[in-house]
Amino acid sequence: MSKLTSEVEVLHVEVHRRMIENGEWDRILHLLSSKLSESGWADDLLHRAKENSRSMDPLSLQTILQELLSHAQTSVPLSVKREITTLIKQFVREQFEK
Amino acid sequence: MSASPDSTHTALFGEESTFSNEAHPGIEPSVSSDTSENDINRCSHITSVFADPSAKAGIVGKFKTVVAWHTRRTHGALHPAKRRKVSSPTCDTCNQTLSRPFVCLQCSFTGCWSGGHITDHLKETVHTFCVDAKSGSVFCSECDDFVFDDTIDDLYLSTVLSVEEQKTKFQVEKRGREPYQPWIPTGDESIVLKDAATVPCQGRRGLLNLGQTCFLNVILQSFIHNPLLRNYFLSDRHNSRLCKHSDCTCCEMDNLFTEIYSPTNTPFGPTSFLATTWKVSAEMSGYAQQDAHEFFITALNQIHGTCRGSTNISCNCIIHQTFAGQFQSDVTCEKCGTVTSTIDPMLDISLELRSKSGEPAADNTLASCLRRYTKQEKLGAREYSCSKCTKASHEAVKRLSIRTLPPVLSFQFKRFEHKTSGKAAPQKIDAPIRIPASINMAPYTTLAMNTTGKDGETGYPGPDAMYEYDLFAVINHEGQMDNGHYTNFARFQDEWYRFDDDKVTPSTLSDCLASNAYMCFYVKRHLDYKPYVKPTYLVAREKDIVREQAMEREKEAARMKEVDDALIAMV
Numbered sequence: 300m301s302k303l304t305s306e307v308e309v310l311h312v313e314v315h316r317r318m319i320e321n322g323e324w325d326r327i328l329h330l331l332s333s334k335l336s337e338s339g340w341a342d343d344l345l346h347r348a349k350e351n352s353r354s355m356d357p358l359s360l361q362t363i364l365q366e367l368l369s370h371a372q373t374s375v376p377l378s379v380k381r382e383i384t385t386l387i388k389q390f391v392r393e394q395f396e397k
Numbered sequence: 398m399s400a401s402p403d404s405t406h407t408a409l410f411g412e413e414s415t416f417s418n419e420a421h422p423g424i425e426p427s428v429s430s431d432t433s434e435n436d437i438n439r440c441s442h443i444t445s446v447f448a449d450p451s452a453k454a455g456i457v458g459k460f461k462t463v464v465a466w467h468t469r470r471t472h473g474a475l476h477p478a479k480r481r482k483v484s485s486p487t488c489d490t491c492n493q494t495l496s497r498p499f500v501c502l503q504c505s506f507t508g509c510w511s512g513g514h515i516t517d518h519l520k521e522t523v524h525t526f527c528v529d530a531k532s533g534s535v536f537c538s539e540c541d542d543f544v545f546d547d548t549i550d551d552l553y554l555s556t557v558l559s560v561e562e563q564k565t566k567f568q569v570e571k572r573g574r575e576p577y578q579p580w581i582p583t584g585d586e587s588i589v590l591k592d593a594a595t596v597p598c599q600g601r602r603g604l605l606n607l608g609q610t611c612f613l614n615v616i617l618q619s620f621i622h623n624p625l626l627r628n629y630f631l632s633d634r635h636n637s638r639l640c641k642h643s644d645c646t647c648c649e650m651d652n653l654f655t656e657i658y659s660p661t662n663t664p665f666g667p668t669s670f671l672a673t674t675w676k677v678s679a680e681m682s683g684y685a686q687q688d689a690h691e692f693f694i695t696a697l698n699q700i701h702g703t704c705r706g707s708t709n710i711s712c713n714c715i716i717h718q719t720f721a722g723q724f725q726s727d728v729t730c731e732k733c734g735t736v737t738s739t740i741d742p743m744l745d746i747s748l749e750l751r752s753k754s755g756e757p758a759a760d761n762t763l764a765s766c767l768r769r770y771t772k773q774e775k776l777g778a779r780e781y782s783c784s785k786c787t788k789a790s791h792e793a794v795k796r797l798s799i800r801t802l803p804p805v806l807s808f809q810f811k812r813f814e815h816k817t818s819g820k821a822a823p824q825k826i827d828a829p830i831r832i833p834a835s836i837n838m839a840p841y842t843t844l845a846m847n848t849t850g851k852d853g854e855t856g857y858p859g860p861d862a863m864y865e866y867d868l869f870a871v872i873n874h875e876g877q878m879d880n881g882h883y884t885n886f887a888r889f890q891d892e893w894y895r896f897d898d899d900k901v902t903p904s905t906l907s908d909c910l911a912s913n914a915y916m917c918f919y920v921k922r923h924l925d926y927k928p929y930v931k932p933t934y935l936v937a938r939e940k941d942i943v944r945e946q947a948m949e950r951e952k953e954a955a956r957m958k959e960v961d962d963a964l965i966a967m968v
Contacts, residue, residue, distance in 0.1 A: 320485055320494070322475070324496050325496075326474070329475055336835070337764045337833065338831075341834075342910055346906045346910075349905075350905060
């Protein structure tokens with residue numbers, strides 16, 4: 300079992316490295332951020348972070364992150380999630396076909 | 398904080414009461430002449446390190462290298478000249494490849510944030526600062542948080558800018574982008590500045606409703622919060638006391654800014670602005686409810702007309718410098734492939750809320766409206782005849798794009814619909830529209846569309862920073878066609894306010910974005926600069942002076958000659 304998880308980890312590290320090195324990571328990230336901006340997700344998060352931190356004492360990034368993380372992750376629009384997941388899957392498939 | 402015309406100087410930290418004089422003796426909270434003194438949340442550790450010149454030089458140098466490297470790298474990854482490997486560091490602890498490296502500013506360590514290895518490193522080695530290569534944010538291990546420092550902030554902006562300037566080659570043929578030069582007051586200017594009285598740097602005053610004049614108030618508020626117009630009129634470029642024209646809208650703007658930035662903060666009645674508008678524009682006169690967008694266009698024309706340097710072609714008056722852009726319309730003949738391009742000037746963009754089928758689109762966003770606006774459109778058989786194959790019988794494709802982006806983009810959403818056929822009353826479309834706090838306009842430009850590659854990837858029109866726009870005002874229309882009411886939202890720095898005639902209330906970004914926009918205004922985040930050219934009127938004035946001096950000299954010479962002649966005659 301532990302051997303299996305470590306294999307998966309090794310694979311993940313490798314795919315991650317390739318994704319960054321050939322620029323795919325940046326391209327997908329760029330697309331993702333423009334989609335999240337259009338859908339209003341980015342502005343909603345900015346608003347929440349700002350309004351939360353107005354009354355926060357002491358002001359701390361870690362606290363803001365903790366407060367927003369689960370909301371941020373669950374509120375990503377389904378269509379955006381699907382599109383980006385498809386792109387990542389496609390990339391991984393290409394890597395294995397070569 | 399209720400109605401807020403009287404709290405003109407709400408600081409970045411929200412409630413003003415926490416910002417009392419007692420805590421900062423000798424510092425007036427209203428005039429933030431030195432941000433570092435006022436900033437109570439400043440990190441003391443970085444200040445003490447920066448007090449030592451050699452330590453400062455080391456940190457500054459490292460910071461610059463890291464930020465410049467990351468800017469260049471992202472740029473290269475998104476728009477590769479050739480497909481090649483992108484350099485990417487690994488975490489010195491866990492060996493993960495890093496897409497967003499954190500770099501220690503006191504040694505060569507690079508680490509990951511998510512695994513906590515960079516913060517572990519700082520603790521183990523008793524180093525204090527590390528930087529996020531992406532955002533340029535500096536983390537202080539003693540504060541155990543990211544810290545703000547104005548030196549670092551300036552350094553980040555200037556480093557990113559200088560890398561981007563190097564990457565922008567296309568703007569003027571074979572020349573790079575004109576480098577940004579910060580203003581450094583000359584000797585004379587600093588003498589003047591020393592004695593000058595400072596005025597509050599933000600003006601927020603309600604405008605009285607003078608009888609269904611909310612259409613005027615919302616547009617004036619959008620002008621007041623427009624940074625380019627504000628800077629122009631506050632820098633005394635059109636002085637109403639020196640202006641010789643009567644019924645001058647530019648003078649009205651000058652007076653308006655004087656009123657808004659005066660120490661008074663009771664609501665102001667723009668009576669003389671209204672009176673001048675009535676005099677110069679027949680269709681706006683009378684107490685009828687007007688369309689805010691129509692007034693916007695009228696006001697732009699009036700300001701343009703009364704502004705110095707106003708011409709009919711390539712005008713560089715403040716209105717055209719601020720709002721003018723260009724559309725390009727390309728018609729491609731389906732048969733021979735000839736492209737005919739026409740270029741049209743624009744001051745604003747009017748967007749349809751309905752799709753082709755006539756129904757309001759379900760999920761309207763500003764971006765989806767713009768995509769619809771710049772979509773290829775098939776022209777009918779008779780609508781176009783190709784100049785090359787001279788037959789009108791075949792089809793053609795038309796595509797609109799933005800050729801030149803203006804510094805301030807104004808959008809109008811077509812909410813008022815006049816049916817061309819039938820006597821049906823005009824209808825209002827209440828369909829919601831989602832607008833973002835900032836938008837990248839690159840995909841809608843002619844440059845991006847024409848360089849679209851064969852494999853369907855969008856072309857590269859230059860660094861993103863050239864296309865980033867930030868929202869600063871939104872105009873809303875409530876109610877129906879004939880009995881509606883206009884209100885607006887406007888932003889000063891990072892705070893939003895709602896304006897309802899004379900009532901001004903603090904608001905939030907999400908309230909502003911959730912309101913149903915009729916018009917919205919965006920300002921370019923990084924302005925472009927032209928090489929400095931002396932304005933033509935200055936050149937003309939100097940020539941006049943030279944000519945007058947020459948005439949004076951001739952007169953003087955003639956007089957001397959007369960005297961000489963008289964003397965000779967006497968002798």
